[in-house]
Amino acid sequence: MVKNAVKWVLPFCLFAFLPLTVSAQDVATDGNTLKYGYLSYDAVLHSMNEYATVETSMMQLNEKYAAEQKRAEDEFNRKYEEFLDTQRDMPLTILQKRQSELQDLLNRNITFKKESQALLEQAKAKAEAPLRKRIAEAMGRVGIARRLAFIINTDQQAVAWTHPMMGEDVTEAVKTALR
Numbered sequence: 471m472v473k474n475a476v477k478w479v480l481p482f483c484l485f486a487f488l489p490l491t492v493s494a495q496d497v498a499t500d501g502n503t504l505k506y507g508y509l510s511y512d513a514v515l516h517s518m519n520e521y522a523t524v525e526t527s528m529m530q531l532n533e534k535y536a537a538e539q540k541r542a543e544d545e546f547n548r549k550y551e552e553f554l555d556t557q558r559d560m561p562l563t564i565l566q567k568r569q570s571e572l573q574d575l576l577n578r579n580i581t582f583k584k585e586s587q588a589l590l591e592q593a594k595a596k597a598e599a600p601l602r603k604r605i606a607e608a609m610g611r612v613g614i615a616r617r618l619a620f621i622i623n624t625d626q627q628a629v630a631w632t633h634p635m636m637g638e639d640v641t642e643a644v645k646t647a648l649r
Contacts, residue, residue, distance in 0.1 A: 507613060507621040507640035508632055514605055515598070517645050524597045531593060535586040542579045549575065608647035612640050 515521055553568050560568065609621050621640060622629050 503636070504619050505617065505636055505638065506632075507609075507616065507618040507638050508624050508629060509609070509621060509639065509641040509644055510625055511605070511623040512625050513641055514608075514644050514648070515601060518601055518604075518648060520601055521598075524594075524601065527597065528590070528594055532590060535590060539579070539583055539586065542582060546572070546575050546579055604648060605644065608644045609640075612643045612647055616640065616643070 550572055553572060557565055557568075612618075613621050616638065618638070618640070622632070622637075624632075
């Protein structure tokens, strides 16, 4: 009789606990699934009201630098044309002095152009820094709320493909969080 009871109890216990182990595996699988978000950072940045203000101020600053570059180029062109018109009548030492002055002016113009580009890039980065900070904070809030492991920027084809079951487009959610 004990043998019959053991034969009956063992299969009963296996069948009774089998659903619990399968259920535990499902929970473990769900808990280990990596879910991520993706967005177009540029779309989020450009959707911000403050971005239009930054763009306007950058355009104005760019116009100021462009006007100064144009003025310097015009000055160089005027002096160069004057040099070409009078070089035949100049003594050699004056000719060399004028050539040296023109070369110096050209070098200063090139240096100014490079420096102005660097200054424009720095000004843009400084103006966009508070916007980028707000975007990072909004992405953090959205990522935590949606239990995402990370959020990928899909701009410039940085990510060729995303799995639709594991990834979630959070572009609109981040835009909403910024409002």
